[in-house]
Every structure is written in C-alpha cells, then in structure tokens.
Amino acid sequence: MKAMLCREWCGPDDLKLEEVASPEPGAGEVRIDVHCAGVNFPDLLMIAGKYQFKPPFPFSPGMEVAGVVSAVGAGVTGFKPGDRVMAMTSNGGGYAEQAVAEATKTFLLPDGVTFDQAAGFPVTYGTTYHALKDRGELQPGEVLLVHGASGGVGLNAVELGKRMGATVIGTVGSDAKMDIVRQYGADHVFNYSEHSIREKVKELTGGAGADVIYDPVGGDAFDESMRCIAWGGRLLVIGFASGRIPEAKANLVLLKQCQIVGVFWGAWTQKFPDECRNQFNTLLGWCAEGKLKPHVSMHFPLTDAPEAMKALAARKATGKVIINVR
Secondary structure (H helix, E strand, C coil): CEEEEECCCCCHHHCEEEECCCCCCCCCEEEEEEEEEECCHHHHHHHCCCCCCCCCCCECCCCEEEEEEEEECCCCCCCCCCCEEEEECCCCCCCECEEEEEHHHEEECCCCCCHHHHHCCHHHHHHHHHHHHHHCCCCCCCEEEECCCCCHHHHHHHHHHHHCCCEEEEEECCHHHHHHHHHCCCCEEEECCCCCHHHHHHHHCCCCCEEEEEECCCHHHHHHHCCCEEEEEEEEECCCCCCCCCCCCHHHHHHHCCEEEECCHHHHHHHCHHHHHHHHHHHHHHHHCCCCCCCEEEEEEHHHHHHHHHHHHCCCCCEEEEEECC
C-alpha cells in the first residue's frame, strides 16, 4: 500500500509517499481501507516532534479516517469486513491507503453520512460537544463566545451552540471568514483585528459578558476573554493556535466568580469510552438527519498531503481540510 511517511522530525515538504506493507490489526483492533483522512494541527506538531506523543520512525501522520473495514483482530466483535466506519488513529497512520485503529475508537457510519464528512468528524465534533455539554454545561438562553469561529473546532462550536439553544458570538481574523460563520448560525460575528474583543462582547451583551467562552486560540484572545466573561462564566481552554500559552490573573477569577475549565478530550475518550461512543451515536445521528452539516472547504489527493497540511497551517481553510485517499 501507499503511505505518506515521516522518517525524521520535519516539515510537510519533507514527507515522502512510499510503498509499505499493509498493517495487520492486533487484538482489539480493526484495519480500515481508508477513503478519506482528516487534517489537524496536531499532525503538524507530530511530524515536527512537538506533539505529546512521538511515534517511532517511520510513521504516517493522520489521526482521523473514514473508510471500510478490511480485517479485524482477535476479540473484536462489533465490526466485520465491509462495515463503513470512521475512526481515531491515536498513533497516527491516517495518511495511508490502510490504517489500524482500536475498536473502541472506531464507529459505524449511518446511511447518509459520507466518507469526507466522517473523516473530519471525530476530533472537531467530539472535542466541541464534550466541551460545551460536559465541561461548559452550556444552557439554553446563555451567551456563547467562540474564538476562531471559522476554523474546524470553532465552526462546530457555533453550530452545536445554536443547536443547544445559546446566543452565539463568533470572532474571526478576517472579514472574508465572516459569512461562513453566519451561515452556521452565529447571531453576531466580528473581526477581532478591527474590534476589541472585550468592548465588542460587552456591547453585544449589554455589559453582561459571555456565559461560556470557547477558546482554541489562547494568547490575546484568552486575555481579552477574562475581561468580558460573565459573572459565573466558564472559559473553556481548548488549545493555543495563537502560539502563546496565556496565564490567568487569579483576582479576575475571584471577582467574576468564574471558572477556567480545561478540555482534554483525547484523555477523556480513554477514561470514558462508553460515554464517548454514546456522544458519537448522538452526533452521527444528527448528521444523518441533516441537523449537523460538516463543512469541508478543501480536498487534496494523498499525493498532495503536504499541501493540505500547509493550507491548514496558513489558516487558508474554513471548517475541515480532507485528504481523499480513494
């Protein structure tokens, strides 16, 4: 089979498409003939040696795939060859014609959910639903502020926030990205390079601030969020796409009686696999019914996987970037 390989810590342009042996599923694993793979920021960190998990060389990046089961390992009872599935490949391996995933991290696709929708589904929708439902405890009628609202997790937060009954405010880095955020349900959207986040959110909420803040950006966005969070609000720490890990002032936490809440979805899926499966059953059901509409803005063939990664790194995409393997 063909796979895009990383043989040393590198950038996207140093990856090479090579012929390798097909992987064999171990106990509790399934092998998937990959049709589509999702592209995520951790893929870039992984090949650069900056991710918390460092797989042995050579390896293929890619942590989410969709395709058809071609073999199952010992002890697997919930899947069989021919099943349409999506999966999280925790050790990478998604940028290849075949990939292996744990059965506990593999999910049957209902009719109506396409491979390109499913390939970009697990990380963004999984993270966001867990964040808003379990960590933020978002309630109908509350105000949800979403930073990086046109990106993969951000757009999902806008979409799910509206589905959960919130008033949604989205921030974006350019005017060109505002329309897609409105299309996915944002009540308000503004360019943070032209407006103060603190002042604009206070203006839009009559001075009350945001009840739940979804922050995959960090840096200045986090600092400003602490100044416009509502009394009793919850600031969800998703990631640090800005490149700067911020620090919170404890006096602001005290004065607003607010919470800074960490969201480590990957670890949560390991500790609570049954609850994770239940949430994906709900989310995939909504997708099959047309109640969720995963947005894919860019497709690349496997041969151009490095270009897909660079497009994501340059923030050229809205929603998801997908690699079409088959």
